[in-house]
Amino acid sequence: MRVVTTRDELARARGDLGTVGFVPTMGYLHDGHLSLVRAARRANDSVVVSIFVNPTQFDPGEDLDSYPRDLDRDLAMLEAEGVDLVWTPRVEDVYPPGSSTRVTVGGVTDVLEGARRPGHFDGVATVCTILFRAVRPTRAYFGQKDAQQTVVIRRLVRDLALGLEVCVEPIRREPDGLAMSSRNTYLSTAERAVAPVLHRALLAAQEAYAAGHRQASDLLEAAHAVLATEPAVAVEYVSLADPDTLAELDEVDPGRGPLVSLAARLGRTRLIDSLVLAPTAADLRDSSRSSGQNPKICDPREPAPADADLG
Structure with missing residues (x-):
């Protein structure tokens, strides 16, 4: 497993990895993240993971400084899963000095989380655009727990013709039903x-x-x-x-x-x-x-059959 920091290092390491499944994360990984890695491994030649706590998606007063971090632990988990390449950029590697460009996805960001966390989805859309352009994945993997985020990312990729497939995987839960999240440690x-x-x-x-x-x-x-x-x-x-x-x-x-x-x-x-x-x-x-046709049930964001495991 290769670990790189700068965009130049990423570009050299990215090379010819064949089809790439990309899992963007903010680190402090759990089995929900690893389920995305496994899904990427099943469908692609190579798996690339990014670990970056994105400051532009945190509102003032939110938990940017206290967000859990443990890079050595994360890298050990990813190596055990056979990940090919991990990008761990610094803020300046993602947002060069003087960076002022932001990406806004209208409509679907105005409600729910977007209404309560102004600017959050601008940060999400901006960082994902940057990550997608740098990694050049075939497919990108997200979890259904952040349901609105998956809607935003799909719209972003469609509207900007970014040329990748967005794959949404089912929520991973603890035995008692709690959705896995890095913030559960709080x-x-x-x-x-x-x-x-x-x-x-x-x-x-x-x-x-x-x-x-x-x-x-x-x-x-x-x-x-x-x-x-x-x-x-x-x-x-x-x-x-x-x-x-x-x-x-x-x-x-x-x-x-x-x-x-x-x-x-x-x-x-x-x-x-x-x-x-x-x-x-x-x-x-x-x-x-x-x-006049049978309904298609194949995407985790679409309804599961009535007898499916909803956990």
């Missing part, structure tokens, strides 16, 4: 015990949907009822939205699973989670009849 023992309520809230919306409820108000009420059982959880939002446009829905269309997402705080830790509601067998039949 949780106290008591907070960690409470945190799985976020996943239980999402599953409550799924269960209400499976029971036949199609009104957004019913599904959101089911999620809020579960969250209310834990007074320590400060809910910021629970959303039921179109998985591509992120427009809030009043009612669920048969065969097209909506995105249920939420954000909440436990003490000083802000957590997010999401789930694409799985359609029922009846919904799939109705959708197939109306469209």
Whole structure:
């Protein structure tokens, strides 16, 4: 495994690696990151990973300085996974002195996380554009947990014709359902015990949907009822939205699973989670009849079959 820092070093090491699966990270890796590495390994000749805590996606007062870092640990984990090349740039390697260009993806960044973290997705879109141009991947891999981010990245790649495939992999969870995240390390023992309520809230919306409820108000009420059982959880939002446009829905269309997402705080830790509601067998039949074809279910951002493991 080669480890490089500057853009020139990256360009030389990138060379002819064949098809490249790229996993951009901010480090402090966990099995969710490694699942992306494994997916990249299965589909590409080579795997490239970047480790860069991107300052432009942190708002003032957020946890840029305290964000967990352990480069030696990360590199050992990546080497064990057979990664070919790791780029660990400094800030000046990504943003040259005097850099003033920013990339903005409109519309899908105005809601949910974007409404609560102004400028966050400009930072995400800008750094991903830079990383994609430098690494020149065939495919880039992201996790479904940051659901809105995946929508933004897909739109970015499409609109700027960046010439790569965006692959979204299912959320990796702890045994009790908590979505894996580097920020989970911030949780106290008591907070960690409470945190799985976020996943239980999402599953409550799924269960209400499976029971036949199609009104957004019913599904959101089911999620809020579960969250209310834990007074320590400060809910910021629970959303039921179109998985591509992120427009809030009043009612669920048969065969097209909506995105249920939420954000909440436990003490000083802000957590997010999401789930694409799985359609029922009846919904799939109705959708197939109306469209004249069988619905395609192959992308983690699209609905999973009703009997799939939603963890």
